[in-house]
Amino acid sequence: MKVPWTDLGAGYRSLKERIDEVALDVLASGSYVLGQQKAAFESEFTAWLGQGETLHAVGVGSGTDAIYLILKALGIGPGDEVITASHTAVNTALAISKAGAIPVLVDIDPETYCIDPALVEAACTGRTRALMPVHLYGHPADMEPLLELAGRRGLNVIEDCAQSHGALYKGRMTGTIGSAACYSFYPTKNLGACGDGGAVVTADAGLAARVLSFSNCGQGAERYLNVVKGEVSRLDEVQAAILRVKLGALDQLNEQRRRVAAFYADALGEVAREGGLVLPVEREWGRHVYHLYVIRSDRRDALREHLAVRGVETLVHYPVPVHLQPAYAGEMAGVTLPETERAAAEVLSLPLFPEITEEQLAYVAESVLAFF
Ligand SMILES: *Cc1c(COP(=O)(O)O)cnc(C)c1O
Numbered sequence: 001m002k003v004p005w006t007d008l009g010a011g012y013r014s015l016k017e018r019i020d021e022v023a024l025d026v027l028a029s030g031s032y033v034l035g036q037q038k039a040a041f042e043s044e045f046t047a048w049l050g051q052g053e054t055l056h057a058v059g060v061g062s063g064t065d066a067i068y069l070i071l072k073a074l075g076i077g078p079g080d081e082v083i084t085a086s087h088t089a090v091n092t093a094l095a096i097s098k099a100g101a102i103p104v105l106v107d108i109d110p111e112t113y114c115i116d117p118a119l120v121e122a123a124c125t126g127r128t129r130a131l132m133p134v135h136l137y138g139h140p141a142d143m144e145p146l147l148e149l150a151g152r153r154g155l156n157v158i159e160d161c162a163q164s165h166g167a168l169y170k171g172r173m174t175g176t177i178g179s180a181a182c183y184s185f186y187p188t189k190n191l192g193a194c195g196d197g198g199a200v201v202t203a204d205a206g207l208a209a210r211v212l213s214f215s216n217c218g219q220g221a222e223r224y225l226n227v228v229k230g231e232v233s234r235l236d237e238v239q240a241a242i243l244r245v246k247l248g249a250l251d252q253l254n255e256q257r258r259r260v261a262a263f264y265a266d267a268l269g270e271v272a273r274e275g276g277l278v279l280p281v282e283r284e285w286g287r288h289v290y291h292l293y294v295i296r297s298d299r300r301d302a303l304r305e306h307l308a309v310r311g312v313e314t315l316v317h318y319p320v321p322v323h324l325q326p327a328y329a330g331e332m333a334g335v336t337l338p339e340t341e342r343a344a345a346e347v348l349s350l351p352l353f354p355e356i357t358e359e360q361l362a363y364v365a366e367s368v369l370a371f372f
Pocket of ligand 1: 062063064065088089091092134160162163183184185186196197198
């Protein structure tokens with residue numbers, strides 16, 4: 001048997017009729033950018049977040065752009081510092097760098113893999129402007145201590161929700177807790193487009209308006225009048241129409257992801273209790289949406305090889321933390337983050353997608369057990 005790590009085609013086929021219909025409608029409409037689909041998606045997305053009245057969403061070109069645009073709209077740039085985790089998709093740091101600001105990377109809580117709030121205050125300086133927790137793998141970061149610190153020091157809290165569509169922190173949707181949040185709709189995400197896409201979400205109407213302007217060339221209220229030197233980063237109509245269909249299925253797809261996680265937890269629980277393997281945790285404050293199902297083992301590479309031989313595809317998120325990336329070698333020289341580096345050497349993402357079959361799951365679990 002072959003078990004792929006993900007199967008985006010299966011996701012498409014499960015909604016094919018509706019997706020084909022709305023995509024073709026957009027093509028026939030002649031309206032491709034900044035049209036009704038983007039506007040409708042933005043309001044449906046804030047409604048789905050449970051705060052349609054008070055929240056604003058702006059559809060943009062990607063999750064990376066969403067972070068960058070938030071920073072630009074907040075006036076965070078050269079000389080400013082933004083604190084985030086090194087154990088994340090490199091995009092989090094890239095967006096900070098693109099805004100001209102300095103990513104200051106701190107270590108993670110080894111159980112949740114999210115930023116360790118206890119380490120954040122020591123990383124603050126007079127130039128710190130924002131904290132950027134990443135709700136990694138679909139597990140919410142511990143927000144309360146970060147909000148408390150940010151309030152005390154007058155910092156922005158920007159949530160990276162690229163992996164946490166639908167995750168809850170103490171009953172609240174991630175993405176509605178800080179000053180602003182970025183979402184990615186990259187095809188593999190819990191809510192994925194058929195191409196690139198992203199969104200900024202914020203309750204601050206002024207901030208949303210500046211993000212919208214900046215994402216559309218820096219145009220102000222009047223057409224062809226540029227108030228700032230902006231970007232071109234807009235969620236296009238085909239992607240917005242497809243995302244509206246997928247948003248309607250998102251709660252159910254997240255439930256399916258949670259069922260997959262429950263299957264793995266049950267099947268692998270005994271080996272985990274014996275100590276050879278660490279399974280993901282779901283802390284009492286959170287609802288995990290399992291963007292990824294990440295296990296860890298100090299024999300990770302051998303386990304990965306064993307699974308590959310049996311036809312089980314796995315990935316590593318992420319093998320090289322940001323501070324050890326060649327692109328960051330100069331500015332991060334001397335940074336050491338022990339928990340991040342240990343996680344990078346030990347984590348392994350098992351196959352997980354909503355359409356995975358019981359047979360495939362049983363085969364993956366059996367193959368992991370055979371290794372131990
Ligand atoms: C995917 C991802 C991003 C970037 O999103 P793109 O849409 O690929 O630009 C940012 N942060 C995290 C944690 C991600 O997983």
